[in-house]
Amino acid sequence: MNIRARITGAFLATVLSTTAFNGAFAADDTIKVGILHSLSGTMAISETTLKDAMLMLIDEQNKKGGLLGKKLEAVVVDPASDWPLFAEKARELVSVDKVSAVFGCWTSVSRKSVLPVFEELNSILFYPVQYEGEESQRNVFYTGAAPNQQAVPAVDYLMENESVERWVLAGTDYVYPRTTNKILEAYLISKGVKPEDIMINYTPFGHSDWQTIVSDIKKFGSAGKKTAVVSTINGDANVPFYKELANQGVKAEDIPVVAFSVGEEELAGLDTTPLVGHLAAWNYFQSVDTPANAEFIKTWKAYTKNDKRVTNDPMEAHYIGFNMWLKAVEKAGTTDTDAVLDAMIGVSVPNLSGGYSTMMPNHHITKPVLIGEIQSDGQFETVWETPGLVVGDEWSDYLPDSKDLIADWRAPMSCGNFNVATGKCGGKGS
Amino acid sequence: MYRILQTLLITLCLLVSVHVTGLRAADDLAALVATLGTAKLSELDDRIDALARSGDARVIPVLEALGEGNLYTRKADGSVFLTTEKGASLVLLDPLSGAEIGEAAKGDIQKIKVNNSVRRAVRSALSGLTLFSTDTSARLKAAQSMRQTPNADALEAIETALAAEKDATVRKTLDEARAVTLLISDRSDDDKRAAIKTLAESGGREALGVLTSALSSADASLKPDIEAALQQIEQAQVFWNAGQNVWYGLSLGSVLLLAAIGLAITFGVMGIINMAHGEMVMLGAYTTFIVQDVIRTSYPVLFDWSLAIALPLAFLVTGIIGLAIERSVIRFLYGRPLETLLATWGISLILQQSVRSIFGPTNREVGNPSWMAGAFELGGLTITWNRMWIIVFALAVFAALLFLLKRTSMGLKMRAVTQNRRMASSMGIRTPLVDALTFALGSGIAGMAGVALSQIDNVSPNLGQGYIIDSFMVVVFGGVGNLWGTLVGAFSLGILNKFLEPYAGAVLGKILVLVLIILFIQKKPRGLFALKGRAVEA
Numbered sequence: 031m032n033i034r035a036r037i038t039g040a041f042l043a044t045v046l047s048t049t050a051f052n053g054a055f056a057a058d059d060t061i062k063v064g065i066l067h068s069l070s071g072t073m074a075i076s077e078t079t080l081k082d083a084m085l086m087l088i089d090e091q092n093k094k095g096g097l098l099g100k101k102l103e104a105v106v107v108d109p110a111s112d113w114p115l116f117a118e119k120a121r122e123l124v125s126v127d128k129v130s131a132v133f134g135c136w137t138s139v140s141r142k143s144v145l146p147v148f149e150e151l152n153s154i155l156f157y158p159v160q161y162e163g164e165e166s167q168r169n170v171f172y173t174g175a176a177p178n179q180q181a182v183p184a185v186d187y188l189m190e191n192e193s194v195e196r197w198v199l200a201g202t203d204y205v206y207p208r209t210t211n212k213i214l215e216a217y218l219i220s221k222g223v224k225p226e227d228i229m230i231n232y233t234p235f236g237h238s239d240w241q242t243i244v245s246d247i248k249k250f251g252s253a254g255k256k257t258a259v260v261s262t263i264n265g266d267a268n269v270p271f272y273k274e275l276a277n278q279g280v281k282a283e284d285i286p287v288v289a290f291s292v293g294e295e296e297l298a299g300l301d302t303t304p305l306v307g308h309l310a311a312w313n314y315f316q317s318v319d320t321p322a323n324a325e326f327i328k329t330w331k332a333y334t335k336n337d338k339r340v341t342n343d344p345m346e347a348h349y350i351g352f353n354m355w356l357k358a359v360e361k362a363g364t365t366d367t368d369a370v371l372d373a374m375i376g377v378s379v380p381n382l383s384g385g386y387s388t389m390m391p392n393h394h395i396t397k398p399v400l401i402g403e404i405q406s407d408g409q410f411e412t413v414w415e416t417p418g419l420v421v422g423d424e425w426s427d428y429l430p431d432s433k434d435l436i437a438d439w440r441a442p443m444s445c446g447n448f449n450v451a452t453g454k455c456g457g458k459g460s
Numbered sequence: 461m462y463r464i465l466q467t468l469l470i471t472l473c474l475l476v477s478v479h480v481t482g483l484r485a486a487d488d489l490a491a492l493v494a495t496l497g498t499a500k501l502s503e504l505d506d507r508i509d510a511l512a513r514s515g516d517a518r519v520i521p522v523l524e525a526l527g528e529g530n531l532y533t534r535k536a537d538g539s540v541f542l543t544t545e546k547g548a549s550l551v552l553l554d555p556l557s558g559a560e561i562g563e564a565a566k567g568d569i570q571k572i573k574v575n576n577s578v579r580r581a582v583r584s585a586l587s588g589l590t591l592f593s594t595d596t597s598a599r600l601k602a603a604q605s606m607r608q609t610p611n612a613d614a615l616e617a618i619e620t621a622l623a624a625e626k627d628a629t630v631r632k633t634l635d636e637a638r639a640v641t642l643l644i645s646d647r648s649d650d651d652k653r654a655a656i657k658t659l660a661e662s663g664g665r666e667a668l669g670v671l672t673s674a675l676s677s678a679d680a681s682l683k684p685d686i687e688a689a690l691q692q693i694e695q696a697q698v699f700w701n702a703g704q705n706v707w708y709g710l711s712l713g714s715v716l717l718l719a720a721i722g723l724a725i726t727f728g729v730m731g732i733i734n735m736a737h738g739e740m741v742m743l744g745a746y747t748t749f750i751v752q753d754v755i756r757t758s759y760p761v762l763f764d765w766s767l768a769i770a771l772p773l774a775f776l777v778t779g780i781i782g783l784a785i786e787r788s789v790i791r792f793l794y795g796r797p798l799e800t801l802l803a804t805w806g807i808s809l810i811l812q813q814s815v816r817s818i819f820g821p822t823n824r825e826v827g828n829p830s831w832m833a834g835a836f837e838l839g840g841l842t843i844t845w846n847r848m849w850i851i852v853f854a855l856a857v858f859a860a861l862l863f864l865l866k867r868t869s870m871g872l873k874m875r876a877v878t879q880n881r882r883m884a885s886s887m888g889i890r891t892p893l894v895d896a897l898t899f900a901l902g903s904g905i906a907g908m909a910g911v912a913l914s915q916i917d918n919v920s921p922n923l924g925q926g927y928i929i930d931s932f933m934v935v936v937f938g939g940v941g942n943l944w945g946t947l948v949g950a951f952s953l954g955i956l957n958k959f960l961e962p963y964a965g966a967v968l969g970k971i972l973v974l975v976l977i978i979l980f981i982q983k984k985p986r987g988l989f990a991l992k993g994r995a996v997e998a
Contacts, residue, residue, distance in 0.1 A: 070813060072922050074821040192576060203967050233966040236926050238917045239715070241708040242961045245842070252665040254673025266926075269823055269918045277828075277835055277844040283580045284608065299823025299918060304833075306529070307576045403575055405529065413501070413575040 060103040061096070061365055063088060064123035066134025066144070066155075071111025072236075076265060076344075077136050079295060080158065081106060083345040084133050086333040087352045097356055098363070105129055113143045120144040124153040130365035131156065131355055133348055138162060138205050145170065152367050156355065158347035160290060160312075162209035166424040166437035166446035169367075171374060172394045173351035174344060175313055176422040177213050181260070183399040184288050184311035185214060187414050188258045189221065192286060196227045196257040198247050203232040207262035210290070214260060216428040227255065237267045240274040248278065251285045259287040268292050269299055272308075282307025282403070294340035297408045305404045313383070313397040314346035315410040320384040340408075346382045353379040354389055375440060385419060392437035392446075394422025489516055493555050496526065497533035497540040501573055505581045512585035520589050522555045527582035531555065532569045541569065584609055591621045600630045607637040607666065612645040636662050643674045652678075653685050660689035663696050664840060700840030705958050711847040713954025714854040717947060718913065719927040720934035721857060722906030724946040728935050729865075729878050730898055732790060733797055735805040737931060738924025739812060740782065740903045744774035744910020745919045746815060749824045764829040767911060774907040782903025786896045794895075808924070816921040826914040846915050853912050857905065862943055864901075874898045878941075937977055939987030949988055953977075 065084045067077035088102045096102055105127045109116040116135065123129045124147065131154040135141040138161050148155050148169040160175040188194040199214055201207025211230055218228060229250050231243060251257035263271055268291070275287065288309040294316050316327065326349065331337055354377045355370070361377070362369035378388040387395045396419040402410030425435035425447070434451040438444070445455035492511055499507050508526070511519045525531040525542055532541050532550075541552040541561070550569065552562050574582075587605035590598040599621070606614060618641060622634045639655035639662075659667040668690065675686050719741060726734040748770040755762050755769075762769070785807060793800045832846040865871035876884040877894045885891045910923070917923060938949025953973060960969040984990070 069821075070816065072925075074816060075823065075920055075922070078821045231965070234970055236922075237966060238926060239708075239712050241711060241844075241847070242705075242958060243966065245704065245708075246962070249665060252669035252672075254669045254671075254676075266823075266918050266920065266922060270916055273828075273846075273916060274844075277833065277846060278842060279835055283576050283583060286576055295822055299825050299920070301825060301827045307579055411573060413573070 060101045061098065061359075062103050062105050062127055062129040064120075064127065064129035064132035064134070065104055065106045066109060066116065066119055066123060066132050067136065068111040068140075069106075069108040072266070073111040073136055073140075076295065077111075079342070080133075080136070080344055080348060082334060083330070083348050084352070086330060087349060089333070090329065091352075091356065097359055098365075109140070113137075113139050116140040117143045117147050120147045120155075121151065124148070124151045129153070130359075130367075131370070133158070133351065135159070136344075141170075154355075154367055154370060156348070156351035158344045158351060160343070162206045163213075163422075163424050163426055164209060164429075164432055166392050166394070166439075168371065168393075168439055168444070168446065170393060171351060171354070171389065172422065172424070173347040173354075175397060175399075176394055176424060177210055177426060178423040179313060179397055179399055179420045180290055180311050181210050181214055182217055183416060183420070184290070184309070184401060185217065185260065187309075187311075187401045188260075188286065188288060191414065192258065193256055194258040194286075195223070195255040196229075196250065196253060197223065198229045198231065198250055198257065198259040199262070200231045200233070200243065200247070200259055201262035202235055202237070202264040202267060204235070204264070207232065207264070210262050211260075213426045213428050216426075220428065233263070233267065235264065235267070237263075238270045240271045241278075244271075244274045244278050244280065247285065248280060257285050259285060261287050261289040262291060263289070264291050265296070268296050272300060272305055275308075276304035282309075288401075293342035293344075294409065295342050297404065298340055300408070302404050302408050303406045306406050308404045309401055309413075310404070310410055311399065311401050312343040312410075313399060314343045314381070315400055315402045315412060316341045317402070317405075317409045317411055318383045318400070320382065322380055322384070323382040326382055350379060350381050350387050350395065354387075354395075371439070387419070390421055391440045392422070392424050393439055394424055396421050489514055489518060490556055493519070493522055494538075494540055496522075496531065496572060497538040501575060501578070504572075504574070504578045508578070508581045508585050512588055515589070517589065518556050520586065521558070523582050523586050523589070525555070526572060526574060527579050527586070529571055529574060531572045533572050534564065534569050536568065540572070543569070580609065584611060588614060588617065591617055592624075596627050596630060599625070599627070600633060603630055603633040603637050607633060607640050610637070610641040610644055610670070612641060615641045615645050615647075632662075636667070640667075640670050643670065643678075649679060649681055652682055656682070656685050656689045660692045663693050665697075668693050668697070696840065703839075704841050705962070706955060707841060707843065709955030709958035710851060710951060711954070712958055713951035714847075714851040715913065715916070716930055716934050716954055717854045717858065717950035718850070718909040719906075720931040720938075720946055720950055721854075721861065721943075722902045722904075722909060723931045724935050724938075724943055725861070725902030725905065726899055727932070728941045728943070728946065729874065730895070730902070731797075731878070731940075732794075732899070733801045733804065734902070735801060735928065736785065736808040736811060737804075737902075737906055738926070738928035739808045740778045740906035740924070741910040741913060741927055742815065742921065742924035743778050743781065743811065744907030745826065745914035745917075745923055746819065746824070746910075747774040747777050747907065748911045748914045749819075749826050749919050752826055763827070764831060766827075767829060767832075767915075770911045771908055774911045775904040778907025778910070779900045779904030782906075783896055783900040785903070786899035790899065791892065791895065808928075812921045812924070819921070821921065824919040826919050828915060832915060850912050850915065857908060858943070858947055861905065865943065870897070933974075933977060936981065937987055939989035939991065941991045942987075942989040945987055945989035 065081050067081040068074050069078055069081060085104055088104045091097065092101050105123060107119045107123060109119045120132065123132055133156045135144060135157050136159050141157055144155065145167055153169060155170045156173055157170055158173050160180050163176040197218060199211045201211055215228060219225065233243065247259055286307065286309055288311060290311060292310050293312060327341055330341055331339055354374060357377045357379060358370050358373040359365055362373040374389050375391050376389060378386045381387045383398055385398060387397055389395055399416045399420055400412045401414040402412050405411050424437050425432040427433050434449050435447050436450060437446045438448065448455050492514065495507050508523065511523065522531065530542065532543050533539065540555050542555050543550040543552055549563050549565050551560060552564055553559065554561050583605050587602040590602040593599050606618060618634060618638045622638060625631045625634055635658060639658040642651055642655040659671060671686050671690050675683065678686055722740065723734065723737045726732050726737060751770040751773060752766045755766050789803050789807065790800060793803060828846060832849055835842050835844040865874065873889050873894050877889060877891050881891055934949045934953060935946055937953060938945030957969060957973050960972050964972055
């Protein structure tokens with residue numbers, strides 16, 4: 031892996047430094063935007079789409095006349111699903127290409143690997159994916175969902191509408207599922223669920239043999255109480271998981287599965303007829319019926335020249351994040367990092383589900399939470415949504431060591447982990 | 461006096477209202493169906509219930525369509541239709557009579573939204589309506605649904621159906637459904653005891669679930685019976701669970717065997733460390749995707765044959781690619797394992813990225829033909845069709861390969877060349893041709909494995925990466941150069957993995973298997989079935 035990464039890295043670095051050199055002449059009349067998404071390796075499956083979405087947004091903005099009277103210019107790099115390479119590429123974007131902001135990363139580990147770079151070089155990252163929370167950094171804006179904007183409402187829905195009493199928390203073995211499940215477990219216990227009614231199960235990345243686990247789920251579900259599966263299974267492992275569910279006859283009416291990492295893109299590789307009724311919790315579905323969304327889908331299909339391309343939640347997050355950044359830059363009148371960071375807080379832009387999303391002082395945004403059921407055409411149908419917008423909660427209220435922490439990046443506090451119990455900045459994560 | 465008058469009035473009112481409701485129910489089913497169009501999601505359950513209580517067989521297709529999300533309502537007036545597609549517009553059918561009543565543009569009508577609770581209501585309503593159907597499979601489905609979601613009100617209907625039932629399978633299911641329903645009804649304790657006995661004999665997880673939930677609410681006098689029944693079922697389950705684990709192990713083993721068997725030729729027989737092996741599997745899976753895509757768009761009736769069509773094509777495609785790789789790269793590197801490793805690895809990256817560029821990075825949909833979907837019960841075992849066919853297929857490929865190597869002249873030449881190249885050459889065998897064909901054969905078999913694996917895994921550019929390590933593991937564990945070793949290695953690793961998984965979890969289970977293999981290789985570096993003789997030493 032390392033050899034490959036280094037070779038591709040060196041190669042790309044050469045290519046990019048040449049382009050950067052060529053671009054230097056034009057540097058004055060364009061504003062550069064960095065796109066840091068894997069275009070090769072395991073994460074390419076999810077991240078390539080986001081690269082295309084960003085290129086489309088930039089393209090559209092240029093048609094409208096660019097920003098501050100200048101054209102926007104996209105700088106695309108390929109971190110190749112290699113976490114250390116993410117940091118290297120981020121550094122390159124900021125210090126060599128002099129981009130004004132970077133949109134990128136998917137996995138939490140890639141985000142963690144670029145954090146020190148953005149802090150050191152004082153630049154801005156927009157992170158578009160739902161994640162486990164427990165973080166708020168000065169240079170990062172989190173436009174995906176925090177656990178309280180996805181996981182907790184999903185569990186509430188199952189508890190209220192499906193009267194679920196027994197829970198299987200199944201996830202891939204890495205930081206996002208582990209933290210989310212920790213929060214969910216604490217939340218469920220606080221709601222009076224007995225520990226023996228919770229089963230937690232982890233599987234390796236790319237797990238493809240789900241026979242034992244699906245049969246365990248069936249067994250766990252046959253204790254006479256309504257059972258549901260909360261799935262934080264990541265990416266590639268989902269297709270074999272759902273295939274096994276369908277073949278072993280686990281129906282949504284009996285044991286519903288609610289997933290946090292399965293969107294329209296993931297379902298595109300599946301025959302969803304046997305899966306109708308299984309659930310997903312997101313802040314956006316392609317099926318959302320609003321004029322803004324219809325317009326977005328139309329532009330997307332035209333841009334990709336493919337009538338079958340689907341849209342998904344992280345794309346909407348980039349849509350919101352990009353528009354917020356535009357607005358903040360216009361407000362500040364400059365792309366200077368410190369000015370934009372100040373201008374960002376409080377910026378409010380329309381989202382695709384018919385409301386407005388606002389950037390909060392903790393660098394998370396407000397979003398509606400939607401619960402959708404899988405349909406036979408591979409789309410989701412919204413069956414429930416929060417009455418209003420939910421504010422992203424970076425430090426979970428259900429974990430003992432983070433419940434006293436808050437983040438507020440406005441002066442005079444300017445702190446990502448302020449401990450309200452001790453009144454000091456700096457707690458966990460500092 | 462006043463009181464008498466009041467009572468009289470109330471009675472009168474009641475009488476009238478009862479009369480009116482009666483009239484309304486008989487009046488028109490159509491009115492009831494029409495209310496589905498305007499009902500909110502939360503009101504649908506009641507409406508379905510009302511339809512079910514009508515007992516009219518004409519509502520069955522309406523409810524079925526509703527459950528499947530095929531019932532539509534016109535946006536303008538909220539009336540309800542079944543539809544069939546006709547070009548860009550939809551033909552509207554009357555939900556009860558099925559008669560055509562017009563056409564509408566797709567934008568003017570919308571699907572009636574349903575969720576899981578509505579689907580459950582539909583299922584239980586349908587089970588009540590189809591319990592006396594003339595179609596055996598409909599009755600079986602109804603009985604199964606009643607066993608799954610018991611409803612005390614349905615007890616008498618079940619008993620009537622049971623008395624009239626002739627089919628043995630339906631009878632058995634109905635009997636269990638009756639027992640399950642009886643447990644939650646207010647029948648006498650003796651009846652309940654008999655029901656518990658029926659359930660204990662039927663066994664299975666569903667019975668376990670029913671009894672466990674009955675335990676908490678049952679009378680004290682019934683509790684010992686339920687506990688005894690639970691124990692009986694659990695004991696039977698221990699046996700079946702072990703059987704199920706063996707089955708899962710065989711199934712995992714067959715996947716490992718399929719993935720590794722091509723490598724057993726290229727690496728095992730020829731000694732090429734072929735890192736591009738996984739990509740051959742991936743290309744085989746993509747061939748299946750293309751075949752299915754063509755079939756879907758042009759010859760939908762052939763869909764169930766798609767895998768049979770894809771198999772020879774996948775063999776050819778990957779075989780030819782294998783041949784090209786051997787002729788253009790590998791033949792210059794014989795006897796230089798490190799360079800071969802690097803070169804084939806490079807090829808694997810090239811193949812991955814080209815597939816990604818051509819087909820895109822996202823998963824491609826490969827469907828299960830109908831004979832590979834679903835599962836069947838064998839005693840207490842649940843056996844999924846796709847897994848079963850994969851085991852059969854893996855063994856068939858293995859047998860065919862064994863035959864080829866041991867019983868044909870081509871196989872004889874292959875073995876001769878790989879055992880002693882110079883001697884074979886001086887006997888007049890064209891060794892370069894044999895090398896090329898052997899490599900092509902190994903690649904082609906990997907491609908066929910890809911067809912099978914497309915049924916259970918993602919069809920994405922990363923497909924091959926997931927199998928390459930496992931494949932090498934199996935070949936090395938089984939003994940390099942021995943096909944039987946690959947067979948035994950694959951199945952024993954599969955079963956070992958599946959017996960560790962329930963205790964250690966999937967993550968730790970996999971680690972333990974790897975640790976055990978490392979220890980095993982320390983002790984027996986040549987694997988389970990080591991080749992002996994001078995050829996090995998050379």
